[in-house]
Amino acid sequence: MAVQEHTGWERKNSMNKIAILDAATQSVQYQDDDGTEYGRGLAVKLLKQYMVDNVFVITPGLLTGTPVPCATRATIVGKSKEEREICVSNISGDFPQKLASMHLSGIVIKGSCKDKNTIIHIEEQKISFLDFPELQGKSCKEMVSCIREKWGRECAIIGRGPASDHYYPISSLFVTYPYGKPEYSCPRSSTGAGLAKIGIRAIVLERNQYFRGACENREGLQSSGKRLAKYILDDPICGGALPGLGSITLLHLLKNEKNLEELLQEKRKEEKAEIEKSGERINYCCAPMCVIGCLNRHSKGNGNIYSSPEESEIKAAIEQCFAQDMEKEQLESCTTYLSQKGMESGLNMIELVFAMRLYFDAEKEKPSLEQILQLVREVEAATVLGRVLAGGTRRVCEVFSDETQIQGRATKKAVTKERDYQLKIDLELLYQEIFLFENLGICIFSSFALLNKEEPLRLLTELYKDKTGREITVEEMLQYSAQCLKQEEELWKELNIGNNIKAIPEFVKVLYNYFENTKN
Template sequence: MSRILIIDLTDKSIKEEAVPTGRYGRGLAMELIRRHSKEGCERLSPDNTFVVVPGLLTGCHVPCATRATVAARSDNGFAVTSITGDMPQKLASLGISGLVIKGRYECGRCAVYMDGDAVRIFPVPGMDGLTCGDIVENIRKKYGSDCAVIGTGPAGDMRLPLSGLFTTYPEGTPRFTCPRSSFGDVPGSKNLRAVIVKCNKYFGAECADEERLIRDGKALARLIIDDPICGGALPGLGSITILHLLKNKNAIPELPNGKKPCRPEKAGRLNYCCAPGCVIGCLNRHSAGNGHVFSAPEEAEVRAAMAHCFGELSEEELDRTASALSKRGMSLGLNATEFVYTAAMYIELAKLPKTSETLLSLIEETARGSVPGRLIGGGTAALGRLYPDREDIQRRVTRPANTKDSERRMSLHKLCPELGNIGDLELLYRQIFIMENLGLCIFSSFALINRPEAMELMARLYSCRTGETVTPVQLLEYAGECLAAEADMAKDSAAASVRRSIPEFVKVLYRYFGEE
């Protein structure tokens, strides 16, 4: 039976509560934050909560339903991201619809361990200073290679704004990733080293009608696989596809006839998918177009940031430096893409040589926790606060993807006549929230957004999972409620302005579903 786990690291208590009626996915995550954290608390306060909520379809035999929402309060409202890997499905397979971690562990760092009905909190000495990779190796050596882990590394220990979570993949290469949009400072402030889930199932979530769910899941898979982006360009060429689409909605790259995408020469099992059930595959397939293969989307994003900020470097040097920065960032649990943008600003302000050697030395400064390193680890916003009088610096501060959403002009189908008064931009956001509520990978949005048949399938899959009949209109209405609830949370904070927290990926969708 589905349940919510409430773990208090201060008094080491573990409690359960029922899932709130009608709440699931990202909407449930926000509800749990409201219930279990103090309004107005600071981001790194023990009164804040760290919440992990698998999507409603995560842990079921549904293609690309591999995601969980991770959320917490922030000084500007809330922080929220979507993670994949082996944790979301295993958490859902244990019947856990939500995990709430609050308080602060006061005796060193700790881990939360779940195995069936057993839940434990215990200290994890000896891991301070270890890289994320070494932390994963230590945990899997002790608890088995099939355990799923999310946690923080050195950057999270320093509570740097650019710190992220690491989240493991199934056994293979790569072993883990640090999602760019994740945050490691909140769990780091709680002295939470890791959450460990021991479970031998990926598809163990209870379903009211599993036979029908599998049948409808296959139909959803067909929509995804038949899409030219999800079924062709993304698995064939990877993140370079996204870079093309950011420039031109019709610029869908194609593999030359008879030519297979580049494959890395690595020993052992390779992970091509972030989790079982993915029908796209985005790992070890990211070709730079010159024979260089990226192991994960994050490395391709670092390469793109390098090209933007350090275009004077040779292609070979860009490849080499991006790979080195990506690996070092992953080892630290640091957002290497934002590090590149911030380091470029710092290099200009400090009048340092604009070289790959300077970049690599600066990431080591961050690893050491020096004053310059911590400043860069604060992101472009930290540098922006130092130079409020410099318009050229303010223009380079990273803003949310939807900062100028009022200027967007979309062109979407009116999926439901009952919601004909909803504008296209609102409709796009609601469909994104449907996917996050259900736990569907955002990459599948090319195939599923703006398609009535996809909406019908998602409504049927909801019914198969819960036993309750729902319509596409109801899914869209719930998504609208979630958007409104998040706006209210932002208003309740001390934020100077209220802005919806929409995934960074929306920049691609603006272009893809925008007017010509």
């Protein structure tokens, strides 16, 4: 295994460091970070600074790496040199907490490696580039096992699966959870193609400790954090782990005004009996300090448990697209198979499900279980048809442009439908608060407990002060969010991306319904 090592970022003062990694020369530079910009805002600033090349940026939230509940997230932004499209993703797992605990407020990877299975290995005070050809052709699950066998089961990993080798638009990253079941997720908002163009297979953090991020008042942070946890747990949606059902199901619940408390009691009874049968270590939370717990919490209704929101989302998408064509048992088999394949290959399987539905309609064919499985095999084999489907619904509509019945059915960003709702919150304020969460590293699933509520928002200013030692008001935090929104809109306009549509998380469609159908 070829190794290029760089020792590093000695922390001589309260400043964190930003690591700038050049994949072409396999060199590393460090720059001081004064903490005035952070989270998603810092990620986009760094992207803009280095986007003359292939670039991939990871920034933990300001509160990530501290004992603040649900502050478990990091922002990933990426852009390839020859394309105008920019991917913005928000991830959880064990990587963000451990990255922030190393006193790194950002990693920038630019350029391109000759070898396409390069590992970036990060440990205390050292970053190494490693050639790891054994990973070629392996599934995401096999890669996680191989890497953790070498560096220990507590190492945290961000990587890309075999689907990204074909630069598929719907290829996704994989992000590990703390050791247990499930082992990792493939966030649907992420793209593995950007990391593939740089030639990096995975980024590995070898660290056993969490919550070692720098903060000025750790006792105050812990005290305020307990109050924040109470707000989150007292909310019926967050306290009931209902975000674990996935956004499609949650949307139906909000639209139909189901009794959430009755649903919660039903799920608790079902999950308790099932989990007691298992002797494996079960992950209920995506990361330490998550108090919502979206993993292994809800029953499928057939005696099994959804391991993650993604699995629930795939089931809901399959039922939406193919319920009229298949029996219940076939739908369950289809869900199991597609969930497994998506996780193995690193694919946004939800978008692929909708792309396959459009394909069947364009070809005027009645779908069957075997036909669906064959289309997945086409994608895995990177055939001409497979590449069309892996381009998502937009690509299917382009290829079948003469089929008028499918035009207009390409997946649209949720934010394009913002005017369809009569919300009890100003739209710009909603977006600023979402950006506030992403800047701080707080999970958007906690929105139901915290968004548009005076006391929880004020509590965030206390947490900011305990972390940084600097006073701040809610208005000033929202002003920074507004600056971040403007920075992105200007960049999108400069690159002529997506008609300048705001890059708001797709979960916003749930919040549209929440603020339309509730008293909040």
